[in-house]
Amino acid sequence: MARAAIQGRLGDRLRWRTAEVEDRRTESGTATTLVLSVPDWPGHLAGQHVDVRLTAEDGYSTQRSYSIASVPDGEHLELTVQRIEDGEVSPYLVDTLLVGGLVEIRGPVGGWFVWQPEQAEPVLLVAGGSGIVPLMSMIRTRSSIGSRVPFRLLYSVRDPADRLYADELRKGSPGLDMTYVYTRVTPDGWPRPAGRVEPDDLARHGWPPDFEPTCYVCGPTGFVEKAAAYLVLLGHSPDRVRTERFG
Amino acid sequence: MTVSAGYPFSGPTYRDGNALAGPLSEIFAVDVTAAVSRCAHCTRTGPLGGLHVYDRGPGRVARCPGCGEVMMRMVRGRGEVWLDMSGTAALAIPVDDR
Ligand SMILES: Cc1cc2nc3c(=O)[nH]c(=O)nc-3n(C[C@H](O)[C@H](O)[C@H](O)COP(=O)(O)OP(=O)(O)OC[C@H]3O[C@@H](n4cnc5c(N)ncnc54)[C@H](O)[C@@H]3O)c2cc1C
Ligand SMILES: [Zn+2]
Numbered sequence: 001m002a003r004a005a006i007q008g009r010l011g012d013r014l015r016w017r018t019a020e021v022e023d024r025r026t027e028s029g030t031a032t033t034l035v036l037s038v039p040d041w042p043g044h045l046a047g048q049h050v051d052v053r054l055t056a057e058d059g060y061s062t063q064r065s066y067s068i069a070s071v072p073d074g075e076h077l078e079l080t081v082q083r084i085e086d087g088e089v090s091p092y093l094v095d096t097l098l099v100g101g102l103v104e105i106r107g108p109v110g111g112w113f114v115w116q117p118e119q120a121e122p123v124l125l126v127a128g129g130s131g132i133v134p135l136m137s138m139i140r141t142r143s144s145i146g147s148r149v150p151f152r153l154l155y156s157v158r159d160p161a162d163r164l165y166a167d168e169l170r171k172g173s174p175g176l177d178m179t180y181v182y183t184r185v186t187p188d189g190w191p192r193p194a195g196r197v198e199p200d201d202l203a204r205h206g207w208p209p210d211f212e213p214t215c216y217v218c219g220p221t222g223f224v225e226k227a228a229a230y231l232v233l234l235g236h237s238p239d240r241v242r243t244e245r246f247g
Numbered sequence: 248m249t250v251s252a253g254y255p256f257s258g259p260t261y262r263d264g265n266a267l268a269g270p271l272s273e274i275f276a277v278d279v280t281a282a283v284s285r286c287a288h289c290t291r292t293g294p295l296g297g298l299h300v301y302d303r304g305p306g307r308v309a310r311c312p313g314c315g316e317v318m319m320r321m322v323r324g325r326g327e328v329w330l331d332m333s334g335t336a337a338l339a340i341p342v343d344d345r
Contacts, residue, residue, distance in 0.1 A: 014272040051269035065266055109268035111281035111341075112296025221260045243297070245262040 016053060016104045019077070021097055027164045031082045031130060032094045033069065038105065043072040046141040047114035047134045047216070047244075050079070050107030054089060064089045067134035067218075067244070068108060071144045077105075080164060082130035113216065113244045117145050121214055124206045125153040126227050128197075128219025132164050134244060135218055143173045153178040154205045156197050156223065159185035179205045197223070199230040209235035218244040264298035264309055270321060274328060277340055287336040289314040295338070 023035035048068055055061040070078035083094040097103065115123065115138040125135040132155055142151060157163050159182060169178060181201055182194050192201075207213040215236055217227045224245045231241050268280045280296035291313035298309040298318060306322035311334070318334035 013274075013276050014269075049265070049268070063269070065269065106269050106272065109272050109278065109280075110265045110296065111268070111278035112294045113263070113265050113280075221262065239293075243263050244265055245260075247260055247262050247303075 014106050014109070016106050018102050019105045021099050021101045021103070022076070024099060027080055028162055030094070030162075031080055031164055033078050033080045034093065034097070036077045036079065036103075036105070038075050038077050041075045041077060042108070044068050044077075044108035045111075045114040045116060046071070046138040048108035048110045048137075049134065050077070050105045050109065052079075052089070052093070053104040053106070054092065055104070062088060066093075067137070069133045069136050069140075071137065071140045080130065080133045080136075113218075113242050115141065115214075115216065117141070117147055119214065120149060122150045122207050122211050123152070124213045124215040124231075125151060126197075126202070126206075126215065126217040126219075126231075127153065127155045128223035128227070129157060129162065130164065131217075131219025131223070131244070131246060133218075135216060136165055138216065139169075139173065139176060142176070148175055151176045152205060152207065154181060154197070154201060155179070156181040156183060156219070158183050160187050177205070197227055197230070199234060202227065202230050203234055206231070206234070209237075212237075212240065215241045216244075217241060219246060221245040221247055260303075261299040261301050261310075264294070264296040264300055266300050266302055267295070267298075267307065267309060267319075267321070270307065270323070270328075274330065277342065279338065279340060281341055283339040284318065285336040285338075286311040286313060286316065286318055287334050288316040288318075290336070 017038055019036040019038045021034055022037040025033040027033050049065045051063050051065055053061055053063040066079040066081060069080045081090050081093045084090045127135050181197050183196050184194050186194050215231050217224050224243050228241050228243050232238050265280055271279050282295050283292050284295045285292045291311055297312060299312050301308045306320060308317055309319040311318050316334055320331040322329045
């Protein structure tokens with residue numbers, strides 16, 4: 001199935017498809033999951049994204065990338081979008097586009113920032129803010145196939161209200177260890193003081209470099225840059241650190 | 248040139264080559280973000296998905312994460328995509344042998 005998703009593209013350039021919003025779920029004060037129904041969706045790999053295109057009546061059109069949060073499931077696709085206050089596209093997707101609304105999407109795309117079930121090595125996931133989205137697809141894919149590959153997740157958010165998928169992550173999954181790093185406000189009694197991710201967090205909650213884990217780092221550019229640099233500093237080979245900068 | 252972005256946000260910012268996957272899918276029938284590219288300036292090799300992409304302007308520019316030089320430029324015009332790969336010495340594209 002994983003192979004088929006990429007193979008299906010050979011000789012076939014991607015086209016824009018119309019997707020309909022089937023459901024919406026509030027994930028936090030600023031983020032919403034859009035459940036899209038996409039006829040003939042070819043399936044996808046965990047970590048891939050789609051481009052979303054909006055076109056105004058006067059013909060002006062603009063596009064942005066959004067990671068796929070869900071596991072391949074027929075013609076359904078979930079995107080989780082975080083509203084950027086002065087943004088052009090994200091406020092529309094989060095606040096204006098209602099159930100029954102249509103958007104154009106192109107995808108799935110991206111063959112490098114992906115986790116494939118054949119991978120046997122341990123995995124470290126490092127997320128900043130909405131950077132959890134493609135990593136959640138990896139976590140969900142791992143669970144859905146009953147994989148025993150050990151996963152660790154370090155998830156950095158400003159405060160507890162910013163956590164996405166909190167209930168699902170609280171329930172956890174065997175072989176998935178996780179911790180939060182709060183940068184501004186912590187829950188009561190949280191052992192680690194609020195502050196940005198430090199090398200020590202990655203050493204403590206990651207894997208030793210000689211386990212040769214693959215590390216996936218995703219989030220805002222500044223966050224990704226720091227976290228990826230720290231991982232290399234800790235001894236991880238740059239080849240094993242894959243990044244997805246959201247901008 | 249400097250490629251450091253502040254934390255959380257300041258200065259010119261870039262994304263990964265992954266962000267080119269959609270635009271390049273208009274041209275290539277295979278996903279080239281997993282392809283290994285060689286920089287024509289410093290000969291560094293690595294996945295295209297790991298290049299540094301500046302895409303907030305009218306065009307898209309992908310720079311080598313090693314030396315910072317331009318490896319690829321992409322500009323979309325009316326009915327035409329202009330792709331300048333003069334900074335890329337080679338691309339090794341994974342294909343299916345079956
Ligand atoms: C491969 C890829 C996958 C992505 N996946 C997701 C995803 O799953 N969920 C998601 O919410 N976003 C994701 N993004 C980011 C998304 O594509 C948009 O950049 C984001 O939604 C902002 O778009 P906008 O039109 O609202 O803001 P714009 O109008 O583009 O920008 C408005 C202002 O916000 C700043 N800004 C732009 N992007 C961000 C950002 N990400 N964080 C903070 N400030 C920003 C800009 O500098 C500018 O000042 C992804 C990006 C990439 C490249
Ligand atoms: Zn170079």
